[in-house]
Amino acid sequence: MERVITGKEAKFIDEVTINEIGIPSLVLMEKAALCVFNELKNNYYNYLIVCGSGNNGADGVALARMLYQNGENVTVLLISKSEGTTEFKLQLDIARKIGVEIIDFVNEDNLDEEYLEELFSANDCIVDAILGIGLDRQVSGLYFDIIGMINECDSDVYAIDIPSGICADNGEILGTCINATVTVTFGEYKIGQIAYPGKKYVGELIKKDIGFLDTEEVFANYESEDLEIRDNYIITSKDLELIPDRIERSNKGTYGKLLVIAGSKDMSGAAFFTGMAAYRMGAGLVNIVTSYENIDVLKDKLPEAVFTGYNDLRDECEYSKIAEALDKYDCIVIGPGISTDDNSAILVEMALESGKNIVIDADAINVIASDERYIEKLHENCILTPHMGEMSRLIKRDISEISDSPFEMATFFRDTYNTTIVLKDANTIIATSRGDNYINVSGNEGMSTAGSGDVLSGIIGGLMCIGANRDIVAPLGVYIHGLAGDYAKEKLGSASLMARDILENISEVLMMKDNL
Ligand SMILES: NC(=O)C1=CN([C@@H]2O[C@H](COP(=O)(O)OP(=O)(O)OC[C@H]3O[C@@H](n4cnc5c(N)ncnc54)[C@H](O)[C@@H]3O)[C@@H](O)[C@H]2O)[C@@H](O)CC1
Ligand SMILES: [K+]
Incomplete structure (x- = not known):
């Protein structure tokens, strides 16, 4: 995994x-x-370097000097009223x-503005050196207008x-922002470059x-009074190594037992996607x-699974059958x-009271949202996987x-309930x-696309089941899910991509791991 840092952490490393x-x-x-x-x-033919008066602007002026000394056509546009930092001056x-x-x-x-518009379109390359990591308030006034004009030109x-x-x-946009073709950043990635919007x-x-100085060294050896260092990362392909290897001499018991509580009347597909994804990840059982009415159709689609049906859990006999299953299994996915x-x-x-490792998805999240009683029962072994609507x-x-x-x-949710949360979005936050x-x-x-979330919960459940490190299963599962989707897109394009295609490409990701 690779660290990503906040602007304040970047400043600290600078200092x-x-x-x-x-x-x-x-x-x-x-x-x-x-x-x-x-x-x-x-x-490019003509460069326009638009500069604020902080050190981001100072970078811009230094760049202009280098371009000028290289014999290129370069103009600096200063747009700040203040005198600027020592470096800038x-x-x-x-x-x-x-x-x-x-x-x-x-x-x-x-x-005037007309002059600026002409200036922007006369330069085929504009460099944004207005504000960097020192941004600390909403963009307004002249800065706002100039950013708008830069975004308008070609x-x-x-x-x-x-x-x-x-x-x-x-990653929040404070009023407006430059829409860049390329961003060149220094040191580590910043969260604002990786997270939407x-x-x-x-x-x-x-x-x-x-x-x-090396980030880990700075964070380990230097203290800042007013800065709380947070551990923020991205998962990269190298981290696929964290998926446990198959063992030559093993049996299905070696790879864990997963209980998938999924599907209701007319909703058998969700159970199939989740169960199948867990098997594709290598789950043992x-x-x-x-619901009873799903079992026949699911047996046809996924004969590798075993099934426990229910009709009405107020019935004591049915209740104890599920309680027994919860007891016997290593981990749980509930909700699709x-x-x-x-x-x-x-x-x-x-499921919550079992205290086991649980992935909580879809309708199980809606149930939890419906009554305070449940949310209080969340614990550190839970992984919630809401999309924006469920989070809301x-x-x-x-x-x-x-x-x-x-x-x-x-x-905020994690800090409040001491639980793992996977907030699903175009780039999911864990x-x-x-x-x-x-x-x-x-x-x-x-x-x-329909069923994509069910596949994700199955992948995370499967990873738990095969014994991946508890602290990494959620982010690693999300990464694998996305990568399987990327393989599927390569083969089919994005419009035709369906949940089953993500399922079919989990094996590509696992083979990629084997070839690392
Ligand atoms: N030695 C260093 O400190 C280095 C700094 N570097 C550059 O310096 C940048 C950080 O420099 P600074 O900390 O000076 O900060 P910035 O240059 O990002 O901006 C700070 C200035 O902008 C003003 N400002 C903040 N928000 C504003 C808003 N919404 N509207 C108008 N003005 C606003 C602040 O009052 C301050 O005057 C980095 O992003 C990087 O580009 C790099 O040169 C690497 C080395
Ligand atoms: K900038």
């Missing part, structure tokens, strides 16, 4: 590198500007002395460090090492607990297609509020009960 280690700020800046220069040089002074063309929009007369836009307007801490505006994301009737409420309560019911907030700040919502957060980077738009 330690400069103040404790002694690498001068200007040396880091020179390297940062050089990295962007190497991406740009000789690629210094870079500007050097650039002026060397002869770089500088337009000071705020202080020069006779410059030129390529390179953002230095992060597109201006995206909050590096969580920010991710949508980053374009191609290039990460460059500019000589900061899957027992599907479902179970409906929200009285039987489901009983099943959810039984669970925490009683509007979907728009959740999709504007999914990262905050997921971590906040684990151990305190780690993950932003998923696999998957595609074709996976927004």
Whole structure:
């Protein structure tokens, strides 16, 4: 896994590198500007570098100097009213002395919006050096208007460090933001570049090492009074190694027993997808607990499973049959297609009280959302997998509020209930009960299709079953699900992609692991 950091953590790493280690700020800046220069040089006819007056702007001015000295047509556009940081003033002074063309929009007369529009379209490359990780409030006024104009023109836009307007801490857009073609960032990825909505505006994301002190070393050895370091990661293909290997001399008991409580009248498909996904992940035995009328059809589709039927769980005999199964099995997936009737409420309560490792999905989440009594029973071995609608019911907030700040919502839920949450979205956020957060980077738009969530809960259940580390099953399962979807998209395109195609490509992911 790879760490992703907040803007504040990035600042802390900056400060330690400069103040404790002694690498001068200007040396880091020179390297940062050089990295962007190497991406740009000789690629465009005319460059316009739009600069704020913080160190992001200073990077921009240093870049302009490099382009100028390389013989390219470059203009700096200054748009800040304030004098700027020490580094900014210094870079500007050097650039002026060397002869770089500088337009000071705020202080020069006779410059209006029309002039700016013409300037933007006259340059085929615009560099956004307005705001970086120092963004700390809503974008308004001139900055707002200029970002709008840059987004309107056809030129390529390179953002230095992060597109201006995206909050590096969580991906929120503070009023407006630059829609970049390419973003060149320094040190580590920032959450705002990986998480939606920010991710949508980053374009191609290039990460460059500019000589900061190693992040893990900084976090382990230096303390900051006002900064709480959070463990945020992305899963990468290397982490597939964390899927337990098959053992040559083994039997089905070696790979665990999973109880899948899924499906209700007219909803047998959900149980099939979940059960089958768990088997494709390598689960030893899957027992599907479902309404009696589903069993015949499921037996045909998934003869590898065993079945436990129920009709009315107020019946003592039926109740104890399920209680016995809960007792015998290693882990549980509950929710896909179970409906929200009285039987489901009983099943959810039984599963929660078993204390086992449980994946809680779909209608089981709706049951929990319907009554405070259940939410209080969540524990550290639960993994909830809500989509935006289910999350909205669970925490009683509007979907728009959740999709504007999914990262905050997921971590808030985890912190409140000490449970793992998988908030499903175009890039799913996982906040684990151990305190780690993950932003998923696999998957595609074709996976927004019926049954896709059922497959995910089966994959996570399957991973638990085969003995993957408890702290990693949720983020790893989400990553595998997305990767299986990516394989499916490669073969079929995104529009025709169906849940069964995700299922069929789980094996591709497992073979990829074998070839690592
Ligand atoms: N030594 C360093 O500190 C390095 C800094 N680097 C660059 O410096 C950037 C961070 O620099 P800074 O911390 O100076 O911050 P920024 O340059 O991102 O911006 C801070 C300035 O913008 C103002 N501001 C914040 N939000 C605003 C808003 N919504 N509207 C208008 N003004 C707003 C702040 O008051 C402050 O004056 C990084 O993103 C990176 O590009 C790199 O050069 C690497 C080395
Ligand atoms: K920027």
